[in-house]
Amino acid sequence: xxxxxxxxxxxxxxxxxxxxxxxxxxxxxxxxxxxxxxxxxxxxxxxxxxxxxxxxxxxxxxxxxxxxxxxxxxxxxxxxxxxxxxxxxxxxxxxxxxxxxxxxxxxxxxxxxxxxxxxxxxxxxxxxxxxxxxxxxxxxxxxxxxxxxxxxxxxxxxxxxxxxxxxxxxxxxxxxxxxxxxxxxxxxxxxxxxxxxxxxxxxxxxxxxxxxxxxxxxxxxxxxxxxxxxxxxxxxxxxxxxxxxxxxxxxxxxxxxxxxxxxxxxxxxxxxxxxxxxxxxxx
Amino acid sequence: xxxxxxxxxxxxxxxxxxxxxxxxxxxxxxxxxxxxxxxxxxxxxxxxxxxxxxxxxxxxxxxxxxxxxxxxxxxxxxxxxxxxxxxxxxxxxxxxxxxxxxxxxxxxxxxxxxxxxxxxxxxxxxxxxxxxxxxxxxxxxxxxxxxxxxxxxxxxxxxxxxxxxxxxxxxxxxxxxxxxxxxxxxxxxxxxxxxxxxxxxxxxxxxxxxxxxxxxxxxxxxxxxxxxxxxxxxxxxxxxxxxxxxxxxxxxxxxxxxxxxxxxxxxxxxxxxxxxxxxx
Numbered sequence: 001x002x003x004x005x006x007x008x009x010x011x012x013x014x015x016x017x018x019x020x021x022x023x024x025x026x027x028x029x030x031x032x033x034x035x036x037x038x039x040x041x042x043x044x045x046x047x048x049x050x051x052x053x054x055x056x057x058x059x060x061x062x063x064x065x066x067x068x069x070x071x072x073x074x075x076x077x078x079x080x081x082x083x084x085x086x087x088x089x090x091x092x093x094x095x096x097x098x099x100x101x102x103x104x105x106x107x108x109x110x111x112x113x114x115x116x117x118x119x120x121x122x123x124x125x126x127x128x129x130x131x132x133x134x135x136x137x138x139x140x141x142x143x144x145x146x147x148x149x150x151x152x153x154x155x156x157x158x159x160x161x162x163x164x165x166x167x168x169x170x171x172x173x174x175x176x177x178x179x180x181x182x183x184x185x186x187x188x189x190x191x192x193x194x195x196x197x198x199x200x201x202x203x204x205x206x207x208x209x210x211x212x213x214x215x216x217x218x219x220x221x222x223x224x225x226x227x228x229x230x231x232x233x234x235x236x237x238x239x240x241x242x243x244x245x246x247x248x249x250x251x252x253x254x255x256x257x258x259x260x261x262x263x264x265x266x267x268x269x270x271x272x273x274x275x276x277x278x279x280x281x282x283x
Numbered sequence: 284x285x286x287x288x289x290x291x292x293x294x295x296x297x298x299x300x301x302x303x304x305x306x307x308x309x310x311x312x313x314x315x316x317x318x319x320x321x322x323x324x325x326x327x328x329x330x331x332x333x334x335x336x337x338x339x340x341x342x343x344x345x346x347x348x349x350x351x352x353x354x355x356x357x358x359x360x361x362x363x364x365x366x367x368x369x370x371x372x373x374x375x376x377x378x379x380x381x382x383x384x385x386x387x388x389x390x391x392x393x394x395x396x397x398x399x400x401x402x403x404x405x406x407x408x409x410x411x412x413x414x415x416x417x418x419x420x421x422x423x424x425x426x427x428x429x430x431x432x433x434x435x436x437x438x439x440x441x442x443x444x445x446x447x448x449x450x451x452x453x454x455x456x457x458x459x460x461x462x463x464x465x466x467x468x469x470x471x472x473x474x475x476x477x478x479x480x481x482x483x484x485x486x487x488x489x490x491x492x493x494x495x496x497x498x499x500x501x502x503x504x505x506x507x508x509x510x511x512x513x514x515x516x517x518x519x520x521x522x523x524x525x526x527x528x529x530x531x532x533x534x535x536x537x538x539x540x541x542x543x544x545x546x547x548x549x550x551x552x553x554x555x556x557x558x559x560x561x562x563x
Contacts, residue, residue: 004387005468011389014380018398021436024413025405031416041419080312087309100309102544103316109540111497113514114533117521118319121326121530126335128322161316190298219406221500222518236408236500243504249416256409267404 031253043250050254059238059255066218066234067262069149073156074213077164078206080157085168108162112222119155119227120146147231155223160213167212171205172198203277211270215263235259320537327530334525345531352528358516362496365427365512369434370442370491376435377442377491378484382476384443385450400440410437411504418505425507433505437498438491445490449483489547493540 032051035044053059088100107115122128123145130142145151175198183193221236228237235255242252322336327345329338349355383389384396402410414433418424457479461471499514506515520529 004389006472007383007387007389010379010383010387011395013376014383014395014399017376017436017439018395020432021402021410022398024410024417024433024436027416027420028409028413080315083305083308084312087306098548100313102541102548103313106537106541106544107316109493109497109544110536111514112499113517113521114536115319117517117529117533118323120521121334121336122319122322124334124336126333128318128336131336158316158319189294190301215404215406219408219500221408221503226518226521236406239408239412240503243412243415249412252412253416256406256412260405260409263404263406 028253028256031250032257033254034250036248036250041247041249050251051258053251054254054258062233062235062238063258063262065149065232066259069153069156069224069232069234070214070217072153073160073217074210076153077157077160077213078168078210081161081164081168081209082206085165085172088165088169089172104165105162107158108166112159112220113226115159116155116223116226119151119158119223123151123154123227146227147229149232151227152224152232155227156217156220159220159223160216163216164209164213167209168202168205171202171208175201204274207270207274207277211267214266218259218263323530323533323537326527327534329527329530332526334527334530345527346535348526348528349532349535352520354511354516354520355513355532358511358513361427361506361510362512362514365430365434365510366492366496368427368431369438369495370488372431373435373438373442373491373495374484374488377439377487378446378480381443381446381450385447399443402437403440407437407498407500408504411501414501415504424505425509427510430502430505430510430512433501434495434498437501438494441490441494442487445487446480446483449480453479486547493543 031043033046033048035047035049037044054063084100084104088097088104091097091100120127124130125142125144125146127145129145130139133139133143145154179197179201180193183197184190188196218234219236220234221240224232224234225237225240228234230237239252239255239259242248242255325338326334326336328341328343329335330340330342330344331338380395380399384392410433414429415424418426418429423429453476457475458471461475462468466474496512497514498512499518502512502515503518506512511519517529517532
């Protein structure tokens with residue numbers, strides 16, 4: 001008797017899908033090493049020029065700014081998400097739990113455009129924050145928040161928050177509460193029990209959350225495009241601009257490939273960081 | 284040394300203070316999450332054609348415009364077509380592969396899994412650019428097929444995970460029982476395994492559909508005027524107009540999504556689905 005009935009039937013469609021995504025990545029990789037022919041959509045011969053061009057200060061600066069924005073966003077999101085994840089996991093009130101969960105998760109399903117658009121109304125010169133501050137007589141002239149790194153990071157934190165909350169609460173909910181009870185029964189106060197037991201045990205979740213938030217922020221396009229408005233550039237907005245404003249697809253491809261290498265490097269580092277942490281938490 | 288009873292009381296008071304402080308922070312975070320939705324909700328009823336806060340006069344005309352604007356209705360229709368195909372194809376492909384992943388060992392299993400889950404960490408603009416270049420080489424840049432294939436690849440990891448988790452939780456002895464009672468593999472699959480998997484299949488399909496319908500960045504790269512989805516149409520609208528039409532559309536979006544998720548939570552237990560979703 002066949003021990004693996006329908007194996008081919010189950011695996012063949014998945015193989016096709018895998019070939020499609022591998023082909024798309026191969027297409028980018030191939031274009032990254034081709035010359036740009038101005039005025040033509042077809043690339044020229046083989047070259048390494050695209051990668052050398054990345055070293056120019058203008059582009060190197062976008063790289064540094066992107067990494068800075070991603071780091072800042074990931075860390076702020078962690079600080080904002082942790083209390084919410086903790087409350088979500090700990091509350092025994094079922095209605096409150098559902099409310100917190102729906103609140104935390106709904107933005108994830110709204111898409112980047114709707115959420116970023118809302119932030120334009122919050123941050124704009126005639127927007128919510130400036131109107132409130134003006135109404136209270138705190139400021140005379142609006143504070144410029146659109147087209148600034150502050151505005152972009154604020155909106156990005158909002159975009160990344162749901163994923164972080166989900167990952168942190170997944171980690172927190174799998175921690176055995178007996179450890180904390182043991183700490184309390186041995187005389188530790190709630191703060192000490194949290195700092196010495198819960199926080200270290202949740203570190204694998206923290207690292208996983210921060211690295212995922214980093215990758216998500218790196219991937220974000222609508223937010224830096226709409227709130228940054230060309231004044232705050234990230235790799236994503238630069239790739240789009242190169243592709244659709246100057247049709248320099250080879251350079252856009254080289255930029256994407258380098259960005260991808262950066263993402264993988266960050267994720268690999270995070271994986272290395274989690275390993276020893278998981279040993280501490282192993283039970 | 285102080286009286287131990289007094290210390291206990293002050294510890295209790297400290298704990299209460301801590302709880303109050305903690306919940307204050309939690310509600311501030313909740314306020315941060317909800318604030319843009321509230322602001323957009325108020326702005327949608329602003330009568331003026333320029334976004335300013337707070338509105339001086341009220342109107343519902345932007346809702347009427349959101350429904351009558353052609354790019355939105357076409358984007359909505361295109362989105363439904365693409366989402367229907369992409370999420371259903373992803374369901375079939377992903378469920379089959381999740382089954383093979385759980386039950387069988389075969390050559391190339393790890394590599395296949397790695398390639399199929401990679402869209403979780405590859406930026407969407409990279410995937411979009413890749414499919415655009417690929418399509419340009421075979422002269423198929425303006426087709427629905429291109430957008431659908433791209434969306435299938437993007438949502439597949441979510442379907443795979445959802446079905447895989449349900450398979451893990453399924454008691455495989457039920458299948459053995461069916462087999463020992465003489466059911467052939469095909470019959471066991473259709474009468475035992477598949478019915479038990481329905482909640483996992485449904486939640487995987489639902490996630491895939493919502494994600495596909497709302498996908499923006501990759502879609503911006505792979506859609507043309509004729510295949511433009513709703514988020515792309517919305518993005519193009521902001522670049523052209525500054526009136527609150529998009530605020531009205533956002534309100535509809537937020538209300539419908541929150542309703543769908545509340546229903547999903549009531550029937551499927553969102554916490555359960557999401558919690559197991561992200562355990563690696």
